[in-house]
Amino acid sequence: DTGVSQNPRHKITKRGQNVTFRCDPISEHNRLYWYRQTLGQGPEFLTYFQNEAQLEKSRLLSDRFSAERPKGSFSTLEIQRTEQGDSAMYLCASSLAQRGYNEQFFGPGTRLTVL
Amino acid sequence: EDQVTQSPEALRLQEGESSSLNCSYTVSGLRGLFWYRQDPGKGPEFLFTLYSAGEEKEKERLKATLTKKESFLHITAPKPEDSATYLCAVGKETSGSRLTFGEGTQLTVNP
Numbered sequence: 562d563t564g565v566s567q568n569p570r571h572k573i574t575k576r577g578q579n580v581t582f583r584c585d586p587i588s589e590h591n592r593l594y595w596y597r598q599t600l601g602q603g604p605e606f607l608t609y610f611q612n613e614a615q616l617e618k619s620r621l622l623s624d625r626f627s628a629e630r631p632k633g634s635f636s637t638l639e640i641q642r643t644e645q646g647d648s649a650m651y652l653c654a655s656s657l658a659q660r661g662y663n664e665q666f667f668g669p670g671t672r673l674t675v676l
Numbered sequence: 677e678d679q680v681t682q683s684p685e686a687l688r689l690q691e692g693e694s695s696s697l698n699c700s701y702t703v704s705g706l707r708g709l710f711w712y713r714q715d716p717g718k719g720p721e722f723l724f725t726l727y728s729a730g731e732e733k734e735k736e737r738l739k740a741t742l743t744k745k746e747s748f749l750h751i752t753a754p755k756p757e758d759s760a761t762y763l764c765a766v767g768k769e770t771s772g773s774r775l776t777f778g779e780g781t782q783l784t785v786n787p
């Protein structure tokens with residue numbers, strides 16, 4: 562299967578700890594996106610990369626959040642000094658820019674619980 | 677301000693009872709309207725993209741349509757396995773690659 566994969570699938574942490582999530586996009590896709598989804602809501606955009614360049618960041622992405630995509634392949638999303646309000650599903654998606662439109666394909670998500 | 681509103685929030689149908697889900701949007705420079713299906717605890721699954729008013733797309737029991745102000749997802753003779761949350765999202769010309777999602781419609785189809 563060559564879909565988007567995310568690890569870990571679940572993460573439980575204590576408030577104040579740092580966490581890092583990984584996303585592996587569909588292999589030929591050059592765009593990679595991070596979204597956050599809380600219960601009963603639609604996904605909210607956080608940031609996206611085209612190849613290794615981070616092109617856009619949402620105001621939701623506070624300075625405790627950082628994302629990287631070294632070499633334009635997998636991406637990591639790190640949250641420092643986690644807070645209870647960070648508890649959510651973190652979704653990664655990828656797309657192929659040459660298609661011209663944003664048909665984004667999502668991974669299974671990482672469920673974060675901050676105690 | 678850009679808005680994407682889905683209705684109803686929740687919908688219960690009997691198997692075989694056809695219905696429609698609505699997605700209303702107020703965005704300037706619509707670049708595409710997207711429908712996704714999301715099962716509990718999983719990521720959204722891509723269904724359709726609509727680019728211009730009047731466009732229609734079909735997949736099995738689902739048919740999506742688009743006007744200048746809203747999109748409908750028609751479900752014909754639904755089955756219990758169609759139970760899921762259906763999400764609508766828009767892409768804008770001036771917002772790069774981000775998608776703006778509605779809150780979704782939770783569909784339950786009873787046997």
